[in-house]
Amino acid sequence: MTQNNELERGNFFYYFGKDNEFFRQLEKFLDRVDKHSVSARMLDSSDFYRSWKFFDQKISCIFFDLYSLSQDLEKFSKTIRFYKNSDIFKGTVFIGIFNSVEQLQDNLYLFSHGLNYSFIKKDYYYDLFRDSFLITFETFLNFPMYAKAKDLNVEYHLRSLNPIGWFSKNKILIESDQIGLLGKFDTIVHPEDEDVEIQMIKDSGKNTCAYFPLTTQVIARHQFFENKEKNSTTLRKRFEELIDLDVIQNTETNILILDTMATFLADKEFELKYNHLNFHYVIKPENINSNFFKEANPECIFISTNTGNLSIKNLKKLIDRVKKIEEYKPVICIFNTLTNTEALRKVLEYRNIIGTKEMLIPSLVYPLIDSYFSKINFKDKTRSNKLMFNPATNNSLVKFKPEVIVTSLSEHSMTFYSQSVFPCYSILELDYPCNLILIIVPPWNELTTKAHHRHYMGIFHGLNFEEKSKLRVLGNQLIQNPTMGFEKIIEEEPVVVETVKKEGSKNPVEKIEDFDSKEIEIFEVKRKDAYDTGSKL
Amino acid sequence: MKGNLLIVDDEEFLRSQLPELLEDLADKIFTAENGKEGLQILAREEIHCVVSDLKMPVMGGNEFIKEARAQGFNTPFIFFTGYGSDETMLEVSEYGTHDFIAKPGLENLFESVSSALESGKQNDLGQTLLGQTDEIEIMKKSEDD
Incomplete structure (x- = not known):
């Protein structure tokens, strides 16, 4: 991991859950590989929103243990959407721990809301920790090594x-x-x-x-x-x-909440009410760069000021950026200010603004959003035509079905050529040998090149033992018959194929106790821009 | 009760003319030549609204409001200003300003003083936000269809 990366991602792993043994193992893992001073914290609560106030540091990775918290998944989906749209979680890796593959498959939409990686609850967590470390710090641990079918040329679609x-x-x-x-x-x-x-x-x-x-x-x-x-x-x-x-009736409204004191989240009535809104939640005004308003395009802006963190002078700088954008005139509500609306309008030279001494809390903001909707829907009939x-x-x-050429496969990873362009950490699905989920990661070894194609590496996640076995069987079949396509193998679904150990490979033992006793090679993989396609984190 | 008004300005003409102009709005009107005198009157009398110049000798409007807030006075302040925004306006806004009135026209002075006196008589200066949203202009989004 580079110095820059440390600064971007922070050095904290958070665990939302009640499983003390999981947390013990996470701490043990981080101690073992800790050359980056990464530490773990446990939050024994499913109240993700109000736990926000604990996030005083830049967070590297958050594990949401939906299994031990018996979490309502709709609430969880709102949470990760909200988190992903907040400034303090830019670059944070979100990992969900699910009860079962079925639960995960029923809630695939979570990946489109910002979930990066999934794990099915088991008694051992090594592969989860190793993969989360890879995604978070682009650092690969070469233990265990898996039997891998290489030099494949299998046409398939993801x-x-x-x-x-x-x-x-x-x-x-x-x-x-x-x-x-x-x-x-x-x-x-x-x-x-x-x-x-x-x-x-x-x-x-x-x-x-x-x-x-x-x-x-x-x-x-x-x-x-x-x-x-x-x-x-x-x-x-x-x-x-x-x-x-x-x-x-209400689509396409962007809301920016600039809340230097995080009072909105601290309010006991807080719940993300609106499914259809895109909230941007910003705690640090300095994170609003010069392009923010043009790119995020918030229509309603709710700002909590307090002298020092967000002075009127700084507010003026923000509003000057808004004013520079043509045909952009968002509604701005300033909370926690002693300055009256008329004075704000004059001093900030912006008419579409109101101010109040009240704190920025949900019970005041939600009626304003409702009021905005009733006006916008009255004025813009096209909105009601969008469902x-x-x-x-x-x-x-x-789901799109991008065509790929699979070039290698193991029970842990897959490489493939594609003419489609995906940012690093994109999520893709396979439907053979069973429903599988793949996240594109920076490659930890050199990938070959092919004209008009990009060569990607992905790791499988959200697998239970049975699916892992199916993948292992498929990998072994391809090792024996690298020229066969997936469909061919379907026809020839074999009896039992034992794991074929390649020379120098080890059994895929995943117990953390084994991990303790091994000399593990830890090395940085290629940076996330290895594919020159950007990053989703 | 209408409330009491304090006018702070170094121009003698305004100190003599404004009380006549505003006499119907307030019960009592006090005047001061600068912020320092204004603070003494704030401490001595029950004041519900302050109308003050920004630039004055001895103590200007920015020091005046800063000191008044530090002493615990939440009284609404209206400042006289030239046209446009300047640094001093930004400074006084940090301490809570009810309105700015542009000299020499003094447009909206009556409405502003009247609403400030009303606010000053209330313990809570919070406003009914929803009431204000009527004034907000909503842009029509471009149509995708």
């Missing part, structure tokens, strides 16, 4: 997870990690319909007003409704039932 921002009768806004979709015809997979044809017609280039922390937005023509009408009215009815009726799915369901996702 699936990318893309949330639907909104859709209207014939258009759909898709947010995506896959870059460069404009102009393409493609098919998407939705839980309600396989292979719906779409045509990309408008690409924002980057995610300027997104609900989700993905990379780009693309508007596409789609045939959802046409398909439904052709098929049956029952299907269409079912489809329409999926739409979250609470939010259909959206409840983001806390897999129905809010569509």
Whole structure:
């Protein structure tokens, strides 16, 4: 890890959970590999919001133990969306610990909200710690080594997870990690319909007003409704039932809460009420750079001032940036100020502003948001034509099917060529030999090059023992028959294939006790920009 | 009760004319030549609104409000100012300003003093935010469809 990386990511691993043994093992692991002075902290609470106040340091990685906390996943999804849109969690790795593969598969949308890695609760955690260390610090531990099928040339397609921002009768806004979709015809997979044809017609280039922390937005023509009408009215009815009726009128509003005292989160009534809003939560005003307003484009800005942290002078500098942007006139509410509205308007030379001495708390902010919506919907009829799915369901996702050429595979990792462009740490899915989730990571060994392709490395996560075994079997089959495709192997699903040990490889033993007794080689992998495609963290 | 007003300005003309202009709005009107005198009156009398110049000899408006707040006075302050924003306006805003009135026109002086006196009589200066949102302009977003 470089000095810069240390500064960016911080040196704290947080564990939200009640499993003391897990935490003991995490501490033990960090002690063992700790050349970066990483320490762990445990928060025995599912109250993710109010725990915010503990985050006084830059956090490297957070483990959310949904298993031990019996966490309501809808609340959890709101939490990670909110966290991912806050300045103090930029670069933080979010890891979810789930009860079962089924629970994870039912909640895949969490990856589009900002979850980076998943783990199915087991009695040993070594592979979780090793992988989280890799993602967080780009530092690879070469233990254990896995039998790996190399020099493969297996054509296959992966699936990318893309949330639907909104859709209207014939258009759909898709947010995506896959870059460069404009102009393409493609098919998407939705839980309600396989292979719906779409045509990309408008690409924002980057995610300027997104609900989700993905990379780009693309508007596409789609045939959802046409398909439904052709098929049956029952299907269409079912489809329409999926739409979250609470939010259909209100799409595309960005909120910035600049809260130097974090009073909003400390308020006992705080709960993220609005599914359909994109909140940016900023605690440190200095994190609002000169491009922030142009990129994030917040329409309502709620600011808590207090002399020192955010003086009127600094507020003026912020508002001067707002004023410089053409056709941009957000509503700004200043809380915790002794200066009256009229005086603020004059001194800041901005009319669209109101001020109050009151603290910035949810019970004051939410009615203002409601009021804003009632006005905006009255004024902008186009909004009510845009529908959206409840983001806390897999129905809010569509999947593209990027074609890839698999070049190596083990039970832990896979490398593949693709003509598609993905930022590092993008999440992709495989559906063979079972449903598998893959995160693109910086490669820890040199990857070959191929014209018009990029060569990616990914690691599997969210596996239980059974799936891991299937992957191991597949890896072993490919070692024996590297020219076979996945489909071929399906036909020839073998009896039992024992693990083939490559020369120099070891059994994939994962107990942390074994880890204690080994000499582990710890080395930095290539930087996250290894693919020259940016990073999702 | 209408409330008591303190006018602080180094221009004698304003100290003599403003009380006549504003006499219907307040019960009692006090005048002072600078911030230092103003502080003495604040300490001695029950004042519900201060109308003060920013630039004055001995003690200017910025020092005046800073000292007043330090002594625990939450009285609403209205400052006279030239057109446009300057550093002094930003400084006094840090301590809580009710309004700025541009000299020499003194536009909206009556409305501003009236609302400041009302605020000054209340313990809580908090405003009903929702009431104010009526004045907020909402931009129409460009249509994607």
